[in-house]
Amino acid sequence: MAAAGLGGFGFVHTAAFGRAPRGARLDRILESPHFTQGHFENLVPVPIMPEEVDNKENRFSAMWKFLFGDKSALSPAWPLVSKKTDLFALPHEEDIAVWMGHSNFYLQLGGRRILIDPTFGAYASPVWFINRAFAGSNIYTAEDIPPLDVLAISHDHWDHLDYPTVMALKEKVEHVVCPLGVGEYFEQWGFDAARIHEED
Incomplete structure (x- = not known):
């Protein structure tokens, strides 16, 4: 048990998990008007999980169903139809949006x-058996991405901030824009602090 505990501790302290904010960044978080009682608050309250879900299902039964229920209908039965755009061939001056999944x-x-x-x-996860990408949905790689003026990160969940992807893109990124606190990850990962722009 001790070896498993030490292994688990070591695993969650690898670079992929980032590190907690410290120093001036932590001071800025603590001074933020959006940071109250030890966490950030949305400007508009949004319930994470209502007390009563469909058919008066409570939190426990909803969580039980999420963890152990039938998930066969949650994934497409066939690969998603995707078309890979050659981003390098797009006219640089043209305004374009490409959805990549x-x-x-x-x-x-x-x-x-x-x-x-x-x-x-x-996988959008630190382990191979959780949050597997749907077949056909992950057709891009870092090599498909031209040099970037901005890498924008909305928040630090695995399906939005993926360590291997970020590291593969690192040399292509001019500036990073991310939420307050998430810049700690990028500094730990060797990004120039002057190019990290954290918004509260």
């Missing part, structure tokens, strides 16, 4: 190249 978009706006929430791996 889930929340991942490639944008050209006003002569700038922007990539949002890229996840190019087979």
Whole structure:
């Protein structure tokens, strides 16, 4: 048990998990008007899970169903139909949006190249058996992406901030725009702090 515990501790402390904010970044978080009682608050309250779900299902039964219920209808029965766009061939001056699946978009706006929430791996998870990409949905790789003016990250969940993808794109990224606190990941991963722009 001790070896398993140490192994688990070591696993969650690898670079892929990032590190907690510290120093001036932590001070900025603590001073934020959106940070109350130890966490960030949405400007408009949004319930994570209502007390009563469909058919008066409670949180426990909803969680039980999520963890152990039938998931056969949650994945497509056949590969998704996808078309891979040659991003290098797009006219740089043309405003374009290319949806790459889930929340991942490639944008050209006003002569700038922007990539949002890229996840190019087979799993949106630190382990291979959780959140597998639908067949046909992950057709892009970092090699398919031209040099970027901005890498924009909405939040730090695995399906929006994927360590292997970010590291594969690192040399192509001019600036990173991310939420307050998430810049700690990028600094740990060797991105120049002057090119990380954290918005509250």
